[in-house]
Amino acid sequence: MFSKKIVIIITAIALLLINIVIISVGARSESELGFFSKVGVEVLASCQRSVTSIFQYSHVTWSRYFDLILVQEENKQLRATIRSLKNRVNQLKESEIANKRLRALLDFKLVISDETIPAEVIGKEPSKWFKTIIINKGTASGVCRGMPVVAPDGIVGQVINVSYHYSKVLLIIDQNSAVDALIQRTRSRGIVEGERRGLCRFEYVLRKADVQEGDVVISSGLGGVFPKGLRIGHVSNIVKSHAGIFQEVILQPHVDFARLGEVFVVIKKQTFFGNEEERE
Amino acid sequence: MRDFFLFLALGIIIFVAESTVLAMPTFQGLRYDLFIPLIIFLGLYQSIHVGLPLCILFGFFMDVFSGGVFGLFLSIYFWLFCFVKAVLRFLDLQSSFLEATLVVSGVLAENLIIILLMALLGTGQIRYVSVQGVIVQTLLAGATAPLMFVAFFKLRDIRFPKFFIR
Numbered sequence: 113m114f115s116k117k118i119v120i121i122i123t124a125i126a127l128l129l130i131n132i133v134i135i136s137v138g139a140r141s142e143s144e145l146g147f148f149s150k151v152g153v154e155v156l157a158s159c160q161r162s163v164t165s166i167f168q169y170s171h172v173t174w175s176r177y178f179d180l181i182l183v184q185e186e187n188k189q190l191r192a193t194i195r196s197l198k199n200r201v202n203q204l205k206e207s208e209i210a211n212k213r214l215r216a217l218l219d220f221k222l223v224i225s226d227e228t229i230p231a232e233v234i235g236k237e238p239s240k241w242f243k244t245i246i247i248n249k250g251t252a253s254g255v256c257r258g259m260p261v262v263a264p265d266g267i268v269g270q271v272i273n274v275s276y277h278y279s280k281v282l283l284i285i286d287q288n289s290a291v292d293a294l295i296q297r298t299r300s301r302g303i304v305e306g307e308r309r310g311l312c313r314f315e316y317v318l319r320k321a322d323v324q325e326g327d328v329v330i331s332s333g334l335g336g337v338f339p340k341g342l343r344i345g346h347v348s349n350i351v352k353s354h355a356g357i358f359q360e361v362i363l364q365p366h367v368d369f370a371r372l373g374e375v376f377v378v379i380k381k382q383t384f385f386g387n388e389e390e391r392e
Numbered sequence: 393m394r395d396f397f398l399f400l401a402l403g404i405i406i407f408v409a410e411s412t413v414l415a416m417p418t419f420q421g422l423r424y425d426l427f428i429p430l431i432i433f434l435g436l437y438q439s440i441h442v443g444l445p446l447c448i449l450f451g452f453f454m455d456v457f458s459g460g461v462f463g464l465f466l467s468i469y470f471w472l473f474c475f476v477k478a479v480l481r482f483l484d485l486q487s488s489f490l491e492a493t494l495v496v497s498g499v500l501a502e503n504l505i506i507i508l509l510m511a512l513l514g515t516g517q518i519r520y521v522s523v524q525g526v527i528v529q530t531l532l533a534g535a536t537a538p539l540m541f542v543a544f545f546k547l548r549d550i551r552f553p554k555f556f557i558r
Binding site: 124128131132134135136138139145148149152153156159160163164167234235236237238239240241242243244246272280282286288370371 | 458
């Protein structure tokens, strides 16, 4: 009835449509990794880990050799920094004591937990289109899907897939990422989303809100994922258009994602009151 | 079977390189998906029995580690492989220039499929498209494809010691 050529073409079109439907359904569902995916992650991540270790070792050796000359000068500077930081720590201890006393007075329930899992970045996103990293901790270490990932400089991202010993983390600079945030100085709220070239976009900030370049943006804790008060980045560019109710704010993340080596997975939900404004 | 494991090992090396060494800031903006020339090579010079499972495996590797929708790279590699096989029926493509043309088309197609599919799905995953990035990737693919094909041929024709074959 039909020629072989027509049958092949119809089959190909049918397959293509089925393919698109499957991907569409997959895009909308939030399923866990399957058994084969987990096995794949375990095997390939082991290779990634070995290669990353070799490169890190080479890099460290190289850096140590060439940085030796600069060490003395850096040492002096660091000693000066330590002195000033010691003073700062003392001031902060005083503030903390005052803060605790005042909060007790106000009957605030402050939950502070340091339960974090340190993890190493062993691989990065293989494609150019998305921004994820692979860390060397998984369900075996207590990591679960949805847990926030932080670094000393600020928020890194969120765990999106977990294997036994490895996890995939969606970075805040990925276009799929969204973090409920506020400007530390003025408390203006918005949503931080990923942008191009490793930057973030602070969306839904009202046009009348007071935003200035250099303003620090912190997590608001309202998204239910990231603890309150964690640094995200600082405002690097503002565009106030004549129309519309929002302004365009671009953020420079505090975390250097290109050189990110170690991160912390936050196990328990916690409240950080580390920012200056709240301490005062 | 020998070719299957040989190119599987090469695929794993490419994957690990793409997600570690080539992901370093030094290579930022100067890399393209190295699986594309491999898929084209498999389509041109390997049978369906060897090439198709490898394409599906490579797509699976990428999907498992990528932040995109699961099945995206698997579909791209599958259809690219089918396209090359279909083209082979009509054209004689066994020349360096045409191999490079196919790789360039493959890289362009991959980028376009990702952009179109994401737009079609409406998941908002691709909001910013770097045209410059796509152009650089395409040019780089065209320039390096012949070298990669030479390497693939060398690998295919490699002779293992007899004790290893046993």
